[in-house]
Amino acid sequence: MTVGADAEASASNARPKSARVERDPFLLRTLPHEDVFFYCKKIDNSRLVREADPESRRACWSAIGAACLLLGLLTAALAPSAANTLAGYRIEALRAEAHRMADERRMLDLQQAELLSPERLEKLAQKQNLVTPSSAQVVRLDSHSDSAVAMVKK
Amino acid sequence: MADRRLTCVAGLVLVWGAAIFYNLIKLQIVHHQDYVLKARNRQEHVIEIPSPRGAILDRAGHLLAASLSTQSVTVDPLKLPDIKFNASLLAGQLHLDEAELYDRIQAAYKAHRGFLWVKRDITPREARELDALKLDWIHINTESQRHYPKGTLAAHVLGGVDFEEDGNAGIEKALNQELRGEAGKARLLTDAQHRKIDQQLSNEGRAGAVITLTIDERLQFVAEREIAAAVAEHGAVSGSVVVMNPYDGQILALASYPTYNPNEPPASVNDPGRANHATGVSFEPGSVFKVITLSAALETTSLTPESLINCHGGVLTLFNRTIHDSHGGNGIMPMRDVLAKSSNIGAIEIGLQVGREKMYDYVRRFGFGQKTGIPLPGEDRGRLRRLPIWGATSLASISMGQEVSVTTLQLAQAAAVVANGGLLVKPRIVLRSDGRPALPEPGVRVIQPETAIKMRQMMEGVVLVGTGKGAKLDGYTTGGKTGSAQIYDFAARHYTHTYNGSFMGFAPVTNPAVVVVVTLNGTHGTAGFGGAAAAPVFRAVATEALRILDVPKDLPDAQPETPALVAKADAMDDLAIADLGSSQPNILEDRDDEEPAAQAPAAAPVDAKGSVPNFRGMSLRAVLTVAAARGITVLADGSGTARLQNPPAGAVLHEGERIRVQFAR
Numbered sequence: 001m002t003v004g005a006d007a008e009a010s011a012s013n014a015r016p017k018s019a020r021v022e023r024d025p026f027l028l029r030t031l032p033h034e035d036v037f038f039y040c041k042k043i044d045n046s047r048l049v050r051e052a053d054p055e056s057r058r059a060c061w062s063a064i065g066a067a068c069l070l071l072g073l074l075t076a077a078l079a080p081s082a083a084n085t086l087a088g089y090r091i092e093a094l095r096a097e098a099h100r101m102a103d104e105r106r107m108l109d110l111q112q113a114e115l116l117s118p119e120r121l122e123k124l125a126q127k128q129n130l131v132t133p134s135s136a137q138v139v140r141l142d143s144h145s146d147s148a149v150a151m152v153k154k
Numbered sequence: 155m156a157d158r159r160l161t162c163v164a165g166l167v168l169v170w171g172a173a174i175f176y177n178l179i180k181l182q183i184v185h186h187q188d189y190v191l192k193a194r195n196r197q198e199h200v201i202e203i204p205s206p207r208g209a210i211l212d213r214a215g216h217l218l219a220a221s222l223s224t225q226s227v228t229v230d231p232l233k234l235p236d237i238k239f240n241a242s243l244l245a246g247q248l249h250l251d252e253a254e255l256y257d258r259i260q261a262a263y264k265a266h267r268g269f270l271w272v273k274r275d276i277t278p279r280e281a282r283e284l285d286a287l288k289l290d291w292i293h294i295n296t297e298s299q300r301h302y303p304k305g306t307l308a309a310h311v312l313g314g315v316d317f318e319e320d321g322n323a324g325i326e327k328a329l330n331q332e333l334r335g336e337a338g339k340a341r342l343l344t345d346a347q348h349r350k351i352d353q354q355l356s357n358e359g360r361a362g363a364v365i366t367l368t369i370d371e372r373l374q375f376v377a378e379r380e381i382a383a384a385v386a387e388h389g390a391v392s393g394s395v396v397v398m399n400p401y402d403g404q405i406l407a408l409a410s411y412p413t414y415n416p417n418e419p420p421a422s423v424n425d426p427g428r429a430n431h432a433t434g435v436s437f438e439p440g441s442v443f444k445v446i447t448l449s450a451a452l453e454t455t456s457l458t459p460e461s462l463i464n465c466h467g468g469v470l471t472l473f474n475r476t477i478h479d480s481h482g483g484n485g486i487m488p489m490r491d492v493l494a495k496s497s498n499i500g501a502i503e504i505g506l507q508v509g510r511e512k513m514y515d516y517v518r519r520f521g522f523g524q525k526t527g528i529p530l531p532g533e534d535r536g537r538l539r540r541l542p543i544w545g546a547t548s549l550a551s552i553s554m555g556q557e558v559s560v561t562t563l564q565l566a567q568a569a570a571v572v573a574n575g576g577l578l579v580k581p582r583i584v585l586r587s588d589g590r591p592a593l594p595e596p597g598v599r600v601i602q603p604e605t606a607i608k609m610r611q612m613m614e615g616v617v618l619v620g621t622g623k624g625a626k627l628d629g630y631t632t633g634g635k636t637g638s639a640q641i642y643d644f645a646a647r648h649y650t651h652t653y654n655g656s657f658m659g660f661a662p663v664t665n666p667a668v669v670v671v672v673t674l675n676g677t678h679g680t681a682g683f684g685g686a687a688a689a690p691v692f693r694a695v696a697t698e699a700l701r702i703l704d705v706p707k708d709l710p711d712a713q714p715e716t717p718a719l720v721a722k723a724d725a726m727d728d729l730a731i732a733d734l735g736s737s738q739p740n741i742l743e744d745r746d747d748e749e750p751a752a753q754a755p756a757a758a759p760v761d762a763k764g765s766v767p768n769f770r771g772m773s774l775r776a777v778l779t780v781a782a783a784r785g786i787t788v789l790a791d792g793s794g795t796a797r798l799q800n801p802p803a804g805a806v807l808h809e810g811e812r813i814r815v816q817f818a819r
Contacts, residue, residue: 085351088343092350103223106206113217113303118375135628135697136711139778 197345200356203338206298207319208362210312210326210333212371213406213585217303219312219326219416221319221362224299225281226274231263233291244292247283248273275299300326302416308374310430311367311408311530311583314416323428325365325583328529332587335362363588368404373397376698377409380691384674385411388655388687391676394432394562395691396581397699398669400570400660402594403579405528406668406699408432408563434532436559437654437675440639441496441621441684443555445609445658446568448493450516451504452605459490459612465499473546477502477554490612494620496636498554505553513549514541519600520568521578522560528581536560555639562656566671569658572609572633573666576601614663624689627661627697629707634659634692636684641676653677657688661696667705670696710783768803769796769815777815787812794819 114120125131181189210219227248234240237259245252250273262270274297276284281294300315313324320334321327338359343352377395385393397407414420414427429435451457464486468479479499484491492500505513517523523538537559539548551557563581571578577597584592601609613633616622621636637656640649656673660666672688672695681687767784769777777796781788789812798816801807 088351089349092353095353096350106220106222109217110220110222110301110303113220116216117304118307118372119305122375122379132698135630135701135707138701139711139782 197343199342199344201340201342201353203340203355203359204296204298205335205337205359205361207300207315208333208335208364208588211364211366212308212369212374213367213404214370215366216371218308218367218369218371219300219302221298221300223296224275225278226295226297227272227276227280227284228293228295229259229270229272230268230291230293231259231270232266232268234259234263235291237263240291243287244272247287248276248280300416304371305417306413306415307371307378308367308369308408309413309416310410310432311369311374312416313531323532324430324530325367327531329363329365329584329587332363333365336360364586365584365588366586368399368406368583368585369408370406370702372702373695373699374407374409377407377695378411378413380694381409381411381672381674382413384672384687384691388674388677388682390655390674390682390687392426392429392431392435393672393674393691394430394435395673395695396432396562396566396669396671397695398566398570398581398671400573400666400669401579403567403570403582404585404594405563405566405581405583407695408583430530430532431673431675432562433526433528433530434534434561435675436534436536436561436564437673438556438558438639438642439560439565439656440555440637440654441498441501442565442635442637442656442658443552443558443560444493444496444501445572445613445635446517446520446522447501447505447508447513447553448489448612449520449572449601449605449609450508450513451489452608453516453601454509454512455507457489457504457507459488459608461489462486463489463492463497463500463503465492465497465503468497468499470499470502472502472550475547475550477550490615493612493635494615496616496621501554502550505549508553510541510544510549513552514538514544516600517552517558519578519598520571522558522564522568526561526563526567526581528563528583530583533563534561536564555637562671562673565656565658565673566669569660569669569671571600572606572613573660573669574606575603576606610660610663610666613659617659621683621685622657622659622689624685625657625659625692625696627693627700629709629711630661630696630700630705631663631708632659632661632696633663633666634689636689638683638685651678653682655682655684655687657684657692659692659696661700662705662708664708667703668696668699670699707782710785766799766801766803766805766807766813769799769813770803772796774817781813789814790817791815792817 204223206223207221209217209221212218227244229240229244231237238256241256241259242252244250245255255272259270273280276294284292284294298319300319302309302312302314309324311324313326313328314322315326316322321330326333336357336359338355339357340353340355342350343354344350377397381393381395384390393411395407395409396405398405410429410431412427414425420428452459457463465479465484468484470477477498479497484495484497484500487495487497487500489500489504491497492504508516517538523536525533525535539557545557548557567578567581574597576599578600579597580595582592582594586592610633613635614631616636617625617632617634622634625634625636626632635658637654637658639654639656641652641654642648643650654673654675655677656671658669658671660669670692672691674682674687674691677683677687767780769780769788772780773795774790774793777788777790786807791814794817796815797818800814801811807813
C-alpha cells in the first residue's frame with residue numbers, strides 16, 4: 001500500500017475558494033488527512049535476480065566459521081570445569097555412601113560380636129543341654145594327623 | 155543538529171562505561187578480598203572429618219570395644235516458643251516421657267541455659283522425622299559413641315570412656331592417645347543449595363589405633379564365671395583371677411569380681427564394682443608367699459627339699475610373740491613337707507636361715523613392693539617395708555606371708571618365675587597396637603633353673619598330697635600353693651576370722667603352659683581357706699585354659715590312685731597331712747600305663763614294656779583309648795577298623811616314636 005501525495009494536492013486545488021466563505025454551518029469540518037487515500041500497488045519482482053556476490057558470501061561463511069570456532073573453543077574451555085563439577089557431585093555422593101557403609105559395617109561388626117558373646121553362647125548351649133567336655137572326655141590326636149583333631153569319648 | 159545528538163549519546167555511553175569501569179575496579183581491586191571472603195563463606199565450609207576411636211580386640215581378633223557414629227538431639231530452651239507444646243511434640247517424636255522432658259526444658263529455661271540434651275543415640279528414623287519438621291531450635295548432632303558388645307566381659311581390662319569419649323579406666327585410659335586418633339580437616343565446596351561439590355583435605359588426621367589385647371575372651375569368660383560363682387558360694391567380698399603365659403608374660407585372662415557393665419555409667423562415684431582387685435587392691439598373701447621364702451632358701455642356703463626342718467611342735471615364740479602352726483603340731487620334717495603342709499613355723503625357720511637382707515632382696519627380685527608395669531591405671535605396688543624399718547619379727551612374718559601385701563597380678567608374676575625356669579617376666583596385656591606387635595621385655599634372672607625345678611616338684615607335692623588337692627587337674631601334672639591369710643582389722647588392731655583365700659599354680663609341671671592365680675577376699679571359716687575356696691577355681695580355670703590352648707596331656711585320663719596314696723589320703727585333710735617323702739611324683743612313668751591299659755576294651759592287648767601293641771581289628775576309639783593309656787602317640791588315617799600299623803605289633807617303640815594306624819571298613 002502507498003500514499004498518493006499528488007492526489008492530496010490536486011484535491012485541495014479543486015476546492016472553490018468561496019466555499020470556505022459560504023460554509024454550510026451544518027457541515028462538519030473535515031477530519032485530518034480525510035483527503036488521503038490509500039491503494040495497493042502490485043509490484044512484480046519475479047524478474048529480478050540476485051547477483052552473485054562471492055565476496056560477501058565468503059565473508060558470511062567466515063563469520064559463521066569464526067562463530068563456530070569460538071563456540072567450540074569456549075565449550076572446550078568450559079567443559080572440564082563443568083565435568084569437574086558434575087564429577088564432584090558424584091564423588092561427594094559416593095564418599096557419603098562409603099561413609100555410611102563404613103558406619104553400617106561397624107554396626108554389623110558390633111551386632112556380630114554381641115551375638116557371639118561367650119555368655120550368650122553358653123546360655124544357648126545350656127538350652128540345648130550341651131556341656132563342655134571334661135578333660136577326661138577329650139582325646140587329643142596328633143596335630144599333624146590328616147584325620148580329626150580331637151574326639152569326645154562317650 | 156545530528157552531530158550534537160551524536161555527541162550527547164557518545165557522552166552518555168562514555169559515562170555509562172566509566173561507571174562500569176569504576177565499579178569493576180571497586181569489585182576486583184579495592185574490595186577484592188572482601189568479596190572473595192564473602193564468596194568463600196557462602197561456598198566453602200571447613201568441616202571436621204571424625205576419626206573414630208580405635209577398636210579393642212582380644213588375641214583372636216574378637217571385638218571387645220568399638221565406636222559408632224550416632225545422632226543426638228539438643229534444643230535451645232531459650233528459643234522455644236511454647237515449652238509445653240514443644241515438649242509434647244518432642245516427646246512424641248522421640249518416645250520420651252512428656253512430663254519429664256517438660257520439667258527438664260523448664261529447668262534449663264529458668265537457668266537461662268541455651269543448650270539441653272534431649273536424647274542421645276536416636277534412631278535414623280527419628281532423625282529423619284525431626285529433620286522434616288525444619289524447626290530452628292532443634293539441633294541434630296552427630297557424635298561417636300563407645301560400645302562394649304560383650305557387656306561385662308573383661309570390663310576391668312577395658313575400662314570405659316566418658317561423654318567426650320576419653321578413657322577413664324582400664325586400657326581405654328592407659329592408651330587413650332593411641333585409641334583416640336586425631337580428627338582431620340577439609341575445605342568443602344558447596345553450591346547454592348548446599349550440595350557438596352568438592353572437598354580438599356587440609357589435615358588428613360589420624361585414625362584411632364586398633365589395640366589387640368593378649369586376653370582370650372573364652373578364657374576370660376570362664377575366669378569371670380568361676381570367680382563370681384566362688385565369691386557367691388563362699389560369701390566372699392571380692393575375688394580375682396589372673397591367667398598368664400609364664401614365658402612371655404601375656405595375660406590370657408584377668409578377672410575381677412564384683413564387676414560392672416562399661417556400657418552403663420557408674421552407679422555412684424565409689425562404685426565397688428569398678429575396683430580392679432587383680433591389679434589395684436593388695437592384700438596379705440599368707441602361705442602362698444612361702445614359695446618365695448623357700449626359693450630364697452634354696453638359692454642362698456645349703457637347704458635342699460630333703461633337708462629336715464624343726465617345726466617345734468607347731469608353736470614358736472620369737473621376741474615375746476608366740477606363733478602357732480594352724481595345721482596342728484609338726485615335729486621335724488623335710489623342707490618339701492613344710493611347703494606341702496604349709497607349716498608356718500617351718501617357713502619361719504627357713505626364713506631365719508635365709509636372713510633379713512637376702513630375704514628382702516629376693517622378695518624384691520620376685521617383683522613385690524613394686525609395680526609390674528602392666529598398662530592398666532591404678533596399679534597397686536603392694537606393700538613391702540624398707541629393710542631399715544623392719545621390726546624384730548618382720549623376717550618371721552614375711553617368711554609366712556604377713557607384713558607384706560601383694561596383688562594377684564604380682565603373685566602371677568612370681569609364680570611365672572618358678573614356672574618358666576627362674577626368669578622374672580613382666581606381665582603384658584597389649585599384643586599388638588595398630589598391627590605392630592608389642593615386643594616383650596627380656597626376662598631377668600631371679601633364681602637358677604635348678605632351683606625352679608626343685609620348687610616345681612615341691613609345689614606339685616602340695617597339689618598331690620598337700621593342702622592343694624582341690625587343684626589337681628585331670629590329665630595334667632599340676633603344681634601350686636595355697637594361701638589362707640587372716641584379714642587384719644586396722645581399727646581393732648587384731649586379725650579377724652575372715653580370710654584371703656588364694657591359690658597360685660601352674661600346669662603341666664614339666665613344661666608349664668599357664669600360670670593361674672586365684673584370690674578370694676573376705677571368706678569365712680575353713681571353707682574359705684585357699685585350698686577349699688580358691689583351689690577349685692584354679693582347677694576349673696586351668697582345665698579350660700589347657701583345653702583352649704590345646705596343651706598335650708602329660709597324664710593318662712583316668713589316673714588311678716596308688717594304694718599308698720589312697721591310704722595317705724584317708725589320713726589327711728587340707729590342714730594336716732602325712733609325710734610327703736615317700737610319695738611318687740605325679741609324672742607318667744613307664745609302669746604307669748599298666749593300670750589304664752587294664753581299663754581298655756577286652757580286645758586291647760597287654761604287651762611288654764616298650765613294645766608296640768597290636769591294634770589290628772580294633773576300632774578307632776579303642777585304639778585311641780589304648781594309646782592314651784599307654785602314653786603313646788598314634789597317627790590315625792581313615793575310619794573303620796584298624797587294618798595296618800607301622801611299626802608292627804611287638805616291635806620296640808623308641809621314645810618319641812609314633813605309630814601310624816590305617817583304618818578301613
